[in-house]
Amino acid sequence: MSDGKDERIRIIAIIFSFFHLLTFGIFLSISVIDLIYYFPVSTGYSASILYTVAWWCILIFVIINYILPMALLSTTSSTGAEFHFVFSNVTVFLNLIALVLCIICYPLFINTSFSGIFPFNDPKWCCVYYLDHPELCPNTDFCPGDPVILYANAQFIIIWIFTGVFFSLGLIHLAINQLIQKSGIVSPPTRDEAINMGLIVSFAYLAIFAYWAAFPLLDTMFINGYPTLGVPPGPGEFVSLRYNYWQWWFVFFLITNIGPPMIFIASISMKPSLIVTSFHFWSSLFTGVVASVCFFVFLVILIFDCNISWSGGSICNSHLWCCNYFSSYWEICGNVTPCTANLYPNSEFIQHFVLSFVMACFAYLMIWLNERMVRYGIYK
Numbered sequence: 001m002s003d004g005k006d007e008r009i010r011i012i013a014i015i016f017s018f019f020h021l022l023t024f025g026i027f028l029s030i031s032v033i034d035l036i037y038y039f040p041v042s043t044g045y046s047a048s049i050l051y052t053v054a055w056w057c058i059l060i061f062v063i064i065n066y067i068l069p070m071a072l073l074s075t076t077s078s079t080g081a082e083f084h085f086v087f088s089n090v091t092v093f094l095n096l097i098a099l100v101l102c103i104i105c106y107p108l109f110i111n112t113s114f115s116g117i118f119p120f121n122d123p124k125w126c127c128v129y130y131l132d133h134p135e136l137c138p139n140t141d142f143c144p145g146d147p148v149i150l151y152a153n154a155q156f157i158i159i160w161i162f163t164g165v166f167f168s169l170g171l172i173h174l175a176i177n178q179l180i181q182k183s184g185i186v187s188p189p190t191r192d193e194a195i196n197m198g199l200i201v202s203f204a205y206l207a208i209f210a211y212w213a214a215f216p217l218l219d220t221m222f223i224n225g226y227p228t229l230g231v232p233p234g235p236g237e238f239v240s241l242r243y244n245y246w247q248w249w250f251v252f253f254l255i256t257n258i259g260p261p262m263i264f265i266a267s268i269s270m271k272p273s274l275i276v277t278s279f280h281f282w283s284s285l286f287t288g289v290v291a292s293v294c295f296f297v298f299l300v301i302l303i304f305d306c307n308i309s310w311s312g313g314s315i316c317n318s319h320l321w322c323c324n325y326f327s328s329y330w331e332i333c334g335n336v337t338p339c340t341a342n343l344y345p346n347s348e349f350i351q352h353f354v355l356s357f358v359m360a361c362f363a364y365l366m367i368w369l370n371e372r373m374v375r376y377g378i379y380k
Contacts, residue, residue, distance in 0.1 A: 006185050013072055013176055020069035020169055027165075031158040032062060035119045054119055056354075058159070061098055064091045065166045068173060075180055078189040079197045082372065085177045086365060092170035099163040106160070111150040120156035124148050135342065194376040195268050198369055202261035205362040208355065209257050216351035220315060222248055227332045237331045241313045247301065250294045251315065251352060257291060257359040260284040260366040268378065277379040281370045288363035295356040302353060307343040315352070318343040 035058070068091045074080035109115050111122055113129050116136045126136065127143035128150060180186060189197065222245065228236030242248055260283055267276045298316075306316035312329040320341035322333035373379040 006183060009179055009183055009185060013075065013180065016172065016176060017069040017072045020072075020173075021066075023165065023169065024065055024069070027065075027158075027162045028062070031155045031162065032058065035155050054117075057098070057101070058119075060094070061159075061163075061166075064094055067091075068170065072173060072176065075177070075186065077193075078186045079193055081177065081181055081186050082189075082197060084173070085181070086368065088170055088173040088177055090361065092167060092174065095163055095167040095170055099160075099167055102156070102160040102163055106152060106156075110152045110156065120152055120159075122150040122153055124150060189376060191376070191378065194373065194378055198264055198268065198373060198378070201362075201365060201369055202264045205257070205261040205359075205366070208358060208362065209261075212254065212257075212351070212355045212359070216348045216355065217251065217254075220251060220348045220352070221319075222315070223313065223332055228330065228334050231334060239332055245313065247313075247315050250297045253290050253294055254352070254356055254359065256287045257363065260287050260363055264366065264369070272378065272380040274380050277370065277374060280379075281367060284363050284366035284370065288360050288367070291356050291360035291363055295353070295360055298349070298353040298356060302345060302349075306345055306349075316345050316349045319346055 064087075068084075068087060071080070071084040071087050075084050105120070110118065110120050111125060111128075113132045115121055116125065116129065116133045124143060126133075126138075127148040130137035222242035224240045224242040225238065226235045227239055260280065263280050263283055267280055270276055301314060301316050305311045305314045307318055307321060309325055309328060311317055311321070312325065312332055318341065320339070321343060322329070323339040323341035324343065326333035326338070370379065
């Protein structure tokens with residue numbers, strides 16, 4: 001391809017990047033900045049509601065759609081083009097999930113009695129549900145006027161529209177990436193560049209695994225002892241939910257994620273071999289399937305076995321679960337009187353849930369990396 005055509009492709013990529021950034025700026029200025037994540041302190045409700053699942057979803061949505069146009073601007077090298085290709089696929093997938101979630105939330109979740117801390121509720125939500133959730137609503141009377149009809153707030157509608165917009169922009173990114181790579185604007189990486197690209201992916205994978213092992217895994221509480229030791233006549237029953245409880249095993253299976261990055265790091269010091277290539281490929285595929293299964297199991301636990309009367313011992317339960325259900329599970333609840341508590345999934349479980357998905361994505365990314373190492377001559 002001629003230099004003139006190469007230059008035109010580069011100009012198209014730059015112009016589209018700035019258009020994406022302009023769209024992103026409009027999105028921030030008319031939607032995210034106006035969302036409300038707090039309630040009056042007078043209600044006595046914890047300010048930690050800022051960091052709800054909805055907040056984290058919006059944060060991730062904002063971050064990925066900012067990084068994507070910046071990644072397109074970095075496609076001046078082969079590794080930059082490869083990163084943009086991977087990140088474009090991830091962004092398209094996540095934006096599609098965001099679009100589907102908005103479609104599901106609109107009829108089934110927004111403005112319901114159990115969506116009190118959701119930032120997309122109608123601002124008049126308390127007019128209808130203040131009796132159900134007095135801890136969230138400072139008003140104690142019905143709102144004046146006719147029966148109140150609740151609607152999703154304008155910010156939700158705007159975000160819903162932009163999930164579709166950013167999904168479409170992601171598809172255009174993939175098309176531009178293919179144009180850049182097939183046009184020959186960027187030359188194939190050298191051996192050192194290809195190895196460095198693989199090491200960056202592997203070390204990022206290991207960093208996420210190390211965080212998972214050091215924080216949520218270490219902090220996850222499985223009963224393994226005498227939970228009612230201090231309750232007369234004591235010591236109570238010995239209860240073990242570690243090693244012999246099915247939920248524990250799906251947390252344990254995530255340890256397989258240490259395999260693919262360590263195998264890659266070890267493989268680059270060996271001579272190219274079909275055995276090494278196959279071993280890395282199949283270990284990555286196995287790990288990806290295991291992490292995916294764990295993610296869906298955690299999703300089932302979140303929906304059907306979390307903070308419910310029958311969910312005693314669930315790793316999803318709030319640490320204050322016994323406040324509400326101690327009478328039904330006297331053998332695992334040390335308290336013998338009720339206490340006031342709003343029950344939400346504990347933070348360790350939420351991290352297992354999210355990181356199982358992230359590590360599954362990295363495991364599948366290692367399969368893509370395996371193919372690239374074969375193409376660049378690092379693997380046979």
